Amino acid sequence: MQIQPLSFRQLFNLKPKTLETRITNFYQATQNSSVTIQYILTLKVRNQLGATEFDHFLKDLVRELFMNTKATRTMKRFFHYFEDYFMAPEWQTLSSKIVPQxxxxxxxxxxxxxxxxxxxxxxxxxxxxxxx
The missing domain is CATH 1.20.5 (Single alpha-helices involved in coiled-coils or other helix-helix interfaces)
Known part of the structure; x- marks a missing residue:
């Protein structure tokens, strides 16, 4: 089954439940954590623009990606935007693990x-x- 990447139009127009399903299915099919993080970061932007239903969107998936997968360059680059998804001790541990000294x-x-x-x-x- 071919999984189509989401377009910017879909990311800014689809309902939260639809996006949750599509992003989760995309990650399960491709295991592409970089693109998945970019999608979720885009939805954080949508949240900042006023779509409050995207607050902490796919929190469990983000936590899973940062805590249990190898950090990619994209994940390291956007890591700081997801600080509010973690508790302080977890954040300290991840910071030392993901961001080199x-x-x-x-x-x-x-x-x-x-x-x-x-x-x-x-x-x-x-x-x-x-x-x-």
Whole structure:
């Protein structure tokens, strides 16, 4: 049986129950965790746009993917968007498992650079920061 990937139109128009069935069937047939995570992340965007019925959508499947499968590059890339799907101790364990320690200094360095650029921008344009 050929499983068709979901289109963006389907992801943003189908009802939650239909999407739940299709995404679950897609994952069971293909075992493609990367695409499955991308679908669920798309539905998190749909939730942020106002479709509240997608809050914590397919939580059990997400937890299964991150806790029991080998982390793919896509899973590592989008891992932080699913923090609310896990309890704090689980999140700490998964963070140390999925995100290598070498990423943390780079992330800290990036945050410092952004902070410095913002401060320089505010010094260069003080009239813009004083507006109510």
């Amino acid at each position: 070498s990423v943390t200094p780079q992330r800290t360095f990036g945050e410092k650079v952004v902070s410095k650029v913002r401060s320089l921008f505010s010094l260069a344009h003080p009239e813009e920061t004083n507006e109510p």
